[in-house]
Amino acid sequence: MNVKRIRGLEGIRGLLALAVAYQHTFGIMIGWQSGRSLITNAPFAVDVFFALSAFVLIKSYDEKFSRINIKEAINFFWARFLRLYPLHFFMLSIVVGIFYGMVNGIPSYFSNNIKRDLISNYLMTQSLVTSQSFSINLPSWSISLEFYLGSLTVLLAVFCRPLFYAVFVFFLFIAERHGFRVAGNNDPVFHGVSAGMLRLVLSMGIMVLVMDIVKRLPVKESVAETLCAAGVFAIAVSTICLPPPFHPVPIYLVSVLFAAIAIALMDKADFTDKVLGNPIFFTLGKLSYSIYLVHFPVSMFLVYLLHIDLSYDAGNWIVHFSILMTLLVSCLTYEFVEKPFILIGRKVRLFGRTTSS
Incomplete structure (x- = not known):
């Protein structure tokens, strides 16, 4: 089944991907502690991506099953693989090529065990458990979790909601008891549970x-509009104004809650949906996955090409030039890497049904 695309959600996804690219590019080219980036909490955008994925996938497949079916689950994983892995593989290979072609290998500050990290990155397992593995393509840690743990979480929610809520409550208990850093992706929190998994x-x-x-x-349109606007405002404040050290667990959970409310009510909030679903934001949304994975290799290529060194100020112009190049490259990767596999994925039989294009 092909769920109607809610344009406002694409707008949120696109703007958040751009926010991640902006803060990362500033950090790489100007310095993470420079204080000049307008975005202070891009990691929160990733949590909204997780919520968006849950919404879209569960909306697509919820109430479409009669029992747990291994074949349907395998088909689901195969479709997710076709959606996530090709671009991940392509951009990871580009990053590896940049490192080996321009600086004769992966720098030690990106990896302290190159063989291990190459294998884990190509298998998308670098963030699956607490480990010392690094994401060679910086933002791809979340793709690791999205594919393995995220897919399992969605299947659990679809096939057995009570057990899903039991797991959710257990993770809430871990968060309350042990706490975690919002930006500490691989930090161990509880036995094999990392902060990213949490x-x-x-x-x-x-x-x-x-x-x-x-x-x-039943939610009236006026109420939905108000709650949705409040949720979008909370997403903006959390992403722009609340750096991770000032985003403790309770505030973090409230921020995610408001984001989830905005996502769930977007189809009932016509005005907010139109504003966030305008052609520019909608196009950014289509390119969001590419923007997310492309911005790091583009910025690293420019750093080595132009010999940018944090010991001197390269100027904000290089950040904006890198973002522009990211957008241009993302148009190409969407068209020639993402889109072909999206079309293949739509032909995969999901939960006993063939999706329509």
């Missing part, structure tokens, strides 16, 4: 909870 399950869990509540409560 963030994914909490974000998806809050999203499912909000979806179940909204489904059972």
